Every structure is written in structure tokens, then in C-alpha cells.
Amino acid sequence: MTKAVLDIHEKPTVGQLITFSFQHMFAMFGSTILVPKLVGLSPSIALLTSGIATIIFLIITQFKVPAYLGSSFAFISPIILVAGLSEAGVAINPGNAMIGAMMVGVVYAIVALLIWKTGYKWLMNILPPIVVAPVIIVIGLGLSGTAVDMAMNVDGEYSGLHFSAALVTLATAIIFTVFFKNILSAMPILMGIIVGYIYSVIIGIVDFTAVKNAKFFALPDFLIPGVHYDFQLTGAIFIGMVPIVIVTISEHIGHQLVLGKVVNRNFIKEPGLHRSLLGDGLGTFASALIGGPPKTTYGENIGVLAITRVYSVYVILGAAVVAIVVSFSGQLMALIETIPTAVLGGISILLFGIIAASGLRMLVESKVDFGNNRNMVIASVILVVGIGGAAMRFTESFAIEGMALASIIGVILNLVLPGREVTEKDIYETEE
DSSP, rough: OOOOOTTTTOOHHHHHHHHHHHHHHHHHHHHHHHHHHHOOOOOOHHHHHHHHHHHHHHHHHHOOOOOOEEGGGGGGHHHHHHHHTTTTTSSSSSSHHHHHHHHHHHHHHHHHHHHHHHHHHHHHHSSOOHHHHHHHHHHHHTTHHHHHHHHHTTTTEOOHHHHHHHHHHHHHHHHHHTTTTTTGOOHHHHHHHHHHHHHHHHOOOOOOOOHHHHSSOOOOOOOOTTBBBBBOOOOOHHHHHHHGGHHHHHHHHHHHHHHHHHHTTOIIIIHHHHHHHHHHHHHHHHHHTOOOOOEEEEEHHHHHHHOOOOOHHHHHHHHHHHHHHTBBBBHHHHHTTTTTTHHHHHHHHHHHHHHHHHHHHHHHHTOTTTSSHHHHHHHHHHHHHHHHTTEEESSSOOOEHHHHHHHHHHHHHHSTTTTTTOOOOOOOTTOO
């Protein structure tokens, strides 16, 4: 194990704190603002809530887990489903997404309580790789049409000029992902957006009017229940958002294992999976209370930890504070709003593809046997139901569809079909 430059509870110098905190902020920046851009929410509030959620997470985990929380890509389709999206790319009923995200936070808290009282083996039996991996594939491929449309179409019409910006963005992100081995390799999304944006300025598809008119200081676009929308939980909102925790909880566990390997700790046992899940859930709940998207621990920032060997929670806390401060910069947020849709589309092609590929990777690493008809049936049904957009409609306003339906069916099939393998041993007992 390579010695840490700064271990978890080591305090950095002022210079180190500033440098490393900004580094973490930039690592998560591209992904965190991309999610709200794709679903019609405010990038500034997403940035603000990422900082707030990270601080909550650090407190709940007793400052023992150096993890940063950013916007979750798993909820892109569910947010669009429950909130709607106008032709201008703005969420029609953003309050619906916020209510759904709050419910997701509550479910996290319930699962955390159950794990605290009963352990986590039952969770592994409900969410094995044969269920989770195909749902992850559905998340990525289900958004593929959106990514391609953003990359090459403007107002429904093909534009070669805009598509060229998407391709430049995509190529840059690929180059930084594959060919760079230093800190820049952990920030391909941010670097892709920067280079794609510069190219877009050169070819003249960026309008700076909003930046010129923006104030130096501006409050983020808060969405407060009872002020900006009526709090009304419906079955459609609950079913549209909550089933995705099947994926995000599994993603959370995976991140805790990887992070533990990076910093040579066992976070599943100390401070405990129940604490980290609760921190993630409360971060998501707090985010939704003021208008931010659901949160998740970020692989980009785990990558930064691995590369720099700076594991200090003080640096993660510093990054959270930096994100909160930056979110109040009116001119920076206006600049973000000028990013062409084609640039976001180019990044999304890679990003959504990586999400789908990570599902395939989980199947391979878990050695799922597709010679077993049981596994073949479960994966096949999840993929077709999810990508095909199947729906069970109960009323005009209430339906279980797409990814949510695929997730529920996957869990049910795994529980009822004969031949299910039951996990008896502690799957984390070797993760010391």
C-alpha cells in the first residue's frame, strides 16, 4: 500500500487546503452541473446542494469517510418523467422531482435503519448483480437517443456545425480518459466541456448576452416546498423516482468498497454502511428541500484521491465550501448557461455509454453465468422492459413505466424464480 501524502484526519497547510480543495471541486464540477442542464433544473442550486450534501455526509459518517457527493445520473430519466421537460429544455413541474427526491432520501434512511439493526446480507440477496447490472445498462442505453439528439439537432433539425462541436467535445473527453495518467484523467467531463466550449466560441454558436447582463453575485434558483410549489406526494411521483434506489444503493456500496481500497480502510464496518447510506440519503433530502437533484458519492473524486494520495477529510470539506461559494457567482452560472446543447450532447454520448458499459462490467466481474436460463430470463426482461419503455397504466396520471417498472420486475423475478443463490457469508469479510 502506497503511503498517503495526507491521511484521513491529517490537517493540510493553508496552501495545500486551497489547492487540493479546488482540485476536488473541478473534478466533480462537470458532472454535477451536467445533470441539472439535462433535466431543466438550475446548475447553481445543484452546485450549492452538492456542497451542503457533502458536509451532511461528513457529519453523519463522523468525518471518517473522505467522499464528495454530486448530482446522480441515475435519476435523469425519472426526473424528466415526473417533472416533464419543455421544448426550451426547462423542467415543467420541478416540484414533482423535488418531492420524489425527498422520498428517495426517506427510503435511504429506512434502509440504513434496517442495516443498522439487521446487517446487510438481506440487501445483497434482494439486489444481486443479475438484477442491478441490467438496470444500470437500461439507465445508460435508455438515454442514448437523448444524447444523440442533443449532439446533432437544433430545434429538431440536423446541424452539421453543432454536431462538429459535439464530436470535438467527445474526442477531447476520450483523449483525457484514455491517454492522460495524471490528475486530468479524473476530469474528462470537465475538460471535454472546456475544449468543446472553446471550439463552439470559435465557430460562433455561443451567445454571451446573458453573461454580459449577469450580476457578480446572484442567489441560486431555490425551489422551496410551500413557496414555489405545493407539496403533494402522488403515487406517480413515488413510483417514478423511488425504485431507482435499487441501483443507487448498489452504486453507493460499490463506491464505499473502492474508496476503502484506495485509502486502506473498511468503511462498510467503520463507520458502517448504515451511516454512509444515511449520509447519502440525508444529503439527497436536504438537496431536494431547496431545489437540488438527488446526490450520490462521486467516482471522479475517488479517482482524485487515488491519484493524489491526499485522503484528508479537511480537503473534502474545503471542496464543499468552495462549491457553495462558487454557486453564488452570477456571472459564472450565466457562463454555464451559454454552453451549447451540442457540447452537452457530445459529453453525454460518452457518459451514458460508460454508464451502460459499467453494467456490463458488473456482470463480467461478478461472473454471472448466462448459461443459466434463470439469469438469461431476468436480464432479458429487464433490458427490453426498461429500454422499450413498457408501462403499466392504472389511471391517466398514474403509471409504472420504463426504468422503474424494469427495476421492480427484476427484483420480483429474482425472488420468485427457482435456483436463487442465497448469500450466507459476509461478502465484505476480506475487505480489511
